[in-house]
Amino acid sequence: MAALSDRLDHVLGVKAAGSLVDAFDMHTVEDLLRHYPTRYATHGQPLTEEAPEDGSHITVIGRITKAELRPMRNRRGSLLKVVLDTGSGQGVDVTFFNGDKVKYVVREGSRAMMSGTVNYWRPGQWSLNHPGYLILPESDDDSVAALTKVRGGGHLRGLAQSAKGEGGVDASFMEREFIPVYPATAKVQSWDVLACVRQVLDQLDPIADPLPEQVLAERDLLPVSDALRLIHLPERKSDIDAAEQRLCFDEALALQLVLAEQRHENSARKARACPPRADGIAAAFEQRLPFELTEGQHQVIGEISSDLSRTHPMHRLLQGEVGSGKTIVALHAMLQVVDAGQQCALLAPTEVLAAQHYRSLSAMLGNLGTSGELGAAEYSTQLTLVTGSMSAATKRAALLAAVSGDAGIVIGTHALIQDNVEFFDLGMVIVDEQHRFGVEQRDALRAKAKADASPHLLVMTATPIPRTIAMTTLGDLETSTLTQLPRGRSPIASKVVPRKQHPKWVDRAWDRIIEEVEAGRQAYVVCSRIGDDEEGTTGKRGKKAAAEKETPKTQAALEVFETLRDGPLANVRVGLLHGRLPSDEKDQVMREFNDAALDVLVCTTVVEVGVDVPNATVMVILDADRFGVSQLHQLRGRIGRGKHAGLCLLVTDAAPTGSAMARLEAVAATTDGFELAVLDLRTRREGDVLGAAQSGTTRSLRLLSLLDDLEVITAAQDFARQIIESDPGLRAHPGLAGMMRAAVDAQRLDYLAKS
Template sequence: MLPFELTAGQLEVGRSIAEDMARTHPMHRLLQGEVGSGKTVVALRAMLTVVDDGGQAVLLAPTEVLAQQHHRSITAMLGPLAERGLLGGSDIGTRVALVTGSLTAGRRREVLLDIGVGDCGIVVGTHALLEDRVQFFDLGLVVVDEQHRFGVEQRAALAAKVRDDQRPHVLVMTATPIPRTVAMTVFGDLEVSTLTELPRGRAAITSHVVPSLERPALLERAWERIAEEVSQGRQAFVVCPRIGDDVTPGVADDEDLVAPAVDSSPDRRPPIAVLDIAPELMAGPLSAVRVGVLHGRMSSDDKDEVMRRFTDGPSAPDGIDVLIATTVVEVGVDVPNATVMVVMDADRFGVSQLHQLRGRIGRGQHSGLCLLVSEMPPGTPARERLDAVASTVDGVELSRLDLEQRREGDVLGASQSGRRSSLRMLAVLRDEDVIAAARAEATELVARDPLLSSLPTLARAVAALLDEDRADYLEKS
């Protein structure tokens, strides 16, 4: 019994997934929903369906912070059912295992053995799950959280960890589809479910652009607003695009910067860094609050400790009021007491990143405020992008904006960057009606003549395409 009531949307999507999984061919479904719409609990119900049938389910997360949080939340929701065969556990249920790169050698051997013999029915992990030595006893479902953080080949490597070439069901989740995913939703055989409702009690989020060069007083006001929120018992994030000490972005859990090349200039200063701004804020406008730092170069133990202190919040003697971090907090971090986020150099982030980041606030009863700080002048593409993000919290609308600016990606290969399209005569947004009609006709044709016996020329062309490496996405996306 869940400690909360599922929304009508969650129940409807759950039924669609159950119908998919009851069919003879593997499910391949995209679950999209606004940040905080409850995608994880829908995925958990699907995982439990597989476990009840004697199989295993795996949840792939992009960061250790998110993987650990998923492990904690799933274990908490299942209670004794998540500790089958262990002291204090239930005689029924399953074990929930966590696999990350920071496991000790001894613990890793123990967990991999439990997975290999089937004692662990639910496995949560990071890229460490993709290693060859991770083998499943009977993998029935692959869930990929925040799928835009993984490439096609990475997702395919996990789905290939099966016996007897029986491909598992695949459920990919996203809050903001990125260009290639939008294109594949139309081109590929990918069913889509959308959660439009937010859980009861979820507060609203408002966003504003802070032009720090034009109106520096607004940036000072941002720090004052954080102090005011903390004085009322709430918490805040400050997000920066770089760790510091000239470390290249992309280290460990931190994302590469994704600002379009048109915004770049040889005269631009380096991006603001966590390790540079943290001491300035602690000695200046945030000197009266407790500040913590989080980034991908920290050890797993240190990251866990910082997140524990931030989650414990103002009531804890060692709690953290304001967390200064990189994009390591972009996905899955759930601190309902956090109400303000200041994103420094916001123009250096992509649309989907900004949407994900602001989803970390306003997760409780108090509304959220996201401040997008930028030095880019009005009228520039970067500023227009920020204005668009600030004007809406509609993930579908933002995905279209992302698609317009970054294009569809390499729809015939594994690339997911989106900057350059391999389409020559077609644009996904402009030609939506044409694509939909073509897909419907193709679906009808295959249903009527699965082997294309009546169209030998087309059959040969399809066979040739399927033989090419660049067509792997039809199986692996």
Template sequence: MTELALADSLSDVLGPKPAEKLAGLGVTTVGELLRYTPRRYIRRGLVADHQRPEPGEWLTIVGRITKSDLIQMKSRRGQFLKVKVTDDNEVYEASFFNPKYIRHQLRPGARVMMAGTVKYFREQIQLSHPEWMILPDGDPEIDHVVGSKMLTEMYAIEEEVTREHSGAHPLVAMFDREILPMYPATKEVQTWDILGAVRRVLDHCAPIPDALTDAQRRERGLVSTDEAIRKIHLPDSEDDVKVASHRLKFDEALAIQTVLAQRRLAGRSESAPPCPHVPGGLEDKLRERLPFTLTEGQLAVGEELAEDLALAQPMSRLLQGEVGSGKTLVSLLAMLRVVDNGYQCAILAPTEVLAAQHHRTMRKMLGDLAEGGELTAAEGATRIALLTGSMKTKGRRETLLDVVTGTAGIVIGTHALLEEKVEFFDLGLVVIDEQHRFGVEQRDVLRNKGRDGRIPHFLVMTATPIPRTVAMTAFGDLETSVLRELPRGRQPISTSVVPMGRKNWVDRVWSRANEEIDAGRQVYVVCSRIGDDDSPEPAPEPEEQKGPKTTSVVELYETLVEGPFAHRRVEMLHGRLAPDEKNAVMDAFGRGEVDVLVSTTVIEVGVDVPNATTMVIVDAERFGVSQLHQLRGRVGRGQHAGLCLLMTNSNEISQSMQRLRAVAGSNDGFELARVDLEQRREGDLLGSLQSGVNTSLRFLSLLEDVEVIEDARGLAEDVVSEDITLLHHRPLADLVDGILVPQKIAYLDKS
């Protein structure tokens, strides 16, 4: 076989069938396979870089059986076999039904490999009826394989390939390494499929070109990329894993920072409409009408926006702030400055509920300043338009006309704004609310809606605080402004965790909510799912593995209307209601005509009802830390203190309970964002960079690797400032492709 290049198709290398299986993982070339690195390693007596698997993940383990018991089922006739396996780091429980044959094979002391879907019961990792095989225990002469069908078939295939290749016994060659790599796998593509393919590719792969010079590697104490790739797949020692991970971590940081540096540099050469302050304009008129004084934070951020808007190159700024810190008002003042200069503004919101909320809030703030073209309009007034996908034809046509003629100075909308038929008269500023809901491609659509080749200014807002290293990575092409200070008059929110297993505590939740209603105030109740035709609950497991069923909006609404809130005005809100119904419910709640709103997370951001003081979140463990912080930010927005009750079935010592205790213990969104990041897969936060492609960072930690990120950022700036297209830095261009493909951003092709 000739030497393989990174771009070579796996179909040519491995054959059509194996390549087709790997394509299910998004792996189609030699380079993509070599970048598909192990998730963890098993060493005899140790597990390196161990992470607890996620529920639903396909997991392969190699270990020794410590216990094997037949157990009588409680809910139906029959027995199942419960086996405990340890790899000396973690204990796993595997359950087998109809265990008549395998009970004699899976005995204590046997060394086994098992593969199955992860479940948890009381923090214990469970594998239900996994694939299994007894492994040789230091005996290379084993000639009879015992195991489930999938693994014994794998053995037969691997036997032919391995013996032809080296004459060694396949199980010894594949699994009797000192350190055994374990890959992210599925039922269709097993860890041994991946390992077998990697071994064959590495045997024939040409040395991988390096993005760093010898001097740059020496300065940082890094091995070559080629050496790192080989050691990360087939390490002979833990030190091999360590040095390989260190290099691949830097490569990830460098790839990301290179793309961000390209974006920043490309942005400097673009032109945007300059928007200086216009004395006596709409911005000044709104400032004069405000019944309160802006906070110091709002004034400072306003100045930063004003300086950017005055320039003839596009503003690219991220405004992140605490829930309720007044971001909407700051952005509205910036928009009015743009309108004062004769340009239009667009606000992109992730949901129709939030878009409608923005429309109501801004019309209320502006009053007759937003009644352009009406008899009651103030002098110089503009018009605010709302555009959503569910609008009826006549209203949509009128709105599109207002947008294309420039009659509407501010256009608020959902993804409907991204459609080709939406044309602006002269777009000067785009405000993206809750950026994590949108990808780069959607930003690019709006970039191209400017006039005469000009790029509109961009303001990206999020109420989910972002740690500095994440901002530097996920939003590294944006300047950052932060609003931490809450406006005077914002009320404190007290948060408590309520165990749902204690009926008296649950009863107290509803009586506490009734006390608030008796005092003339309103209540949100939030559930994790809708429930009327949701996917059915999973099939029952053995008695001891059953988990609590989650509560749906539909079920809880009926329970509350018939029980604790029988004499209250209760409404239901969720994503499957017609848009008109959703708006009607929210309007009624806003007017105080509804006591209790039972809802999904459609009220997560932007919804502002000052009279709502209580938030009850059911099955709170189903929500992330930042999402819980967002949700409770809907209360305490008026003159009364807020109360948030987190109802949960979580075990006292579980990780989910730790999350809930963290939320209850702090109202600081930035502190909670760090907690959130520590418990999540960091790559999920790179949606803005990766356009929603499901690729996570494997080595780089956005919390811990500040110095690596800063070093990579500096190196990327130096290279890109001289060679923005990377024409003379081909290995670096290949590195970016290898790590970020297919999300290497069509952005650069458009620039």
């Protein structure tokens, strides 16, 4: 007998288990049983008096009344033309293309099962071309008798091999209505997995269900033992549905248990309270604001202020539309922490964004941010910027301001995480565009706080996260959402420009930019790549490989810059910005664009987040089909930030009826970031959303849909929090702990535990 925790080599033998380890990293019985079928093969419709539909899949059993070898007309080789008498009054024409190979098996007088796709080669005349087949023993009826030797080809042979035991093939298995089809590799086929699954299920001990009877009854769930059997060997469609319902809940619960455990641990940590002051920098800043905060901003500021006032660390996600005013909210939170005598660190993903934050926060604070300087306000602090490309002298001064405590707000890139960066008293960490950072980087910055307290954490994103995604990947974070746009934000119109069908429309785009510049406004031209041999690698092999690659069809920023500067935009001031420019050059270009010394900025996605130039009203995105939905929405958010309306032109060579064009049309049709986020997630694997890029893992969810299973995720979250509250660590619920480890791979658990 076998238990879920048993090693596969003990149950299947070293050879079979070794293949599963190499192909799928399976080690235990539960690893194998959680390798669910991706679909189920059926025998297709039975042959009746009515002719089958063209392209339909059928399986027939009968006797071969004709097997004739014929040479191919236009090439070497031969066809085997077969007629199969099914006893229904009509013969089925079958053609095998490798006639010389199958003629010794597919012979007149033999009984056979054949399964394939119906092909009409003339009206009323149909056949099966190169079907899977299995030669059957003699029988008085049309059922499949016991097979002692497998003779056949295609998928039927593989399935028969998987049903083979000591007494031969379990031929009854071949008549099942639903036969599972598994994820497979070149060396481990689906039927190899099936054979292993059947061997394990034959030996499996009864499984103690980790879920209480009350939960099973309330949600009408199968016991896990039944679910694991029926997902692999269903008798009917309802078996598949019931098994998936139970195992889907298990996956949701596994994730929510991890997040609930992390949430419980966070609540047990200690932080120094930072209550608001009526006479501090935060109050002075709010009084100086030249505009009215939105109702949503007031609400979120209140939520964050309440969190900061407590003695355990805030752990909050702030999400909002592009331009919804997250920076003001974050600055207010930082000033509240500074009022309490502690420091804040703002982590940005790029030097351009870090410098932009430094400039914008300095401008918003005025003399409130010039502590130690002549003319500083009574209540003030100091801002400092730390980036990797700063000069040694400038960096030394910035690091000294951080470690001495003179700087209340320290803004930087990944350079903040380096060992030589120390803080006097780090009270809060803010991570901007949180999806750009791995949890290890985030954790490294939080570790720079004093040992006796954890810093408060605020993570921000302008990429809207659907509720189910937030609940599943960020369930240990409280979530605040800004949906209102501040007053003064102008509408943005978006249009798709099909370059191949309407080349003159592109010329009109350049004319439109000139019109905006003549009206005193500015524009972006965004490219998907830099150019200048960026696709090659160093070394002789790299250069050779680059030379062998097909020349990219996309337009590069370097080429577009020269073309526009010397051509359509020759009479306006054009600048260039991309990620390979030295830091001081990038900063200089952005300053010139901010100060309207440049009219048009040709750039890459380095401007995707955080760049705020209210005077920019037009954006032309070249090769727009090369960008993701959320990325296009982020880029588009760089315009229309002032009093003038914005126009975004999505230039593409995509086919008019293709999926890429449909995606661009969808982006152009709405500015609702949450709607676009759902569209984005439906076009790619949900496993990506779970942080695979950050954690290095592959997709771990097999049945749960992060977009469609809100009710399941909500129920699992409620149950997980109740259990963890009463039993942290799940010591009294070993079954739940085991299910959690099995349903989510170990690396993924580590990733979630650190987030």
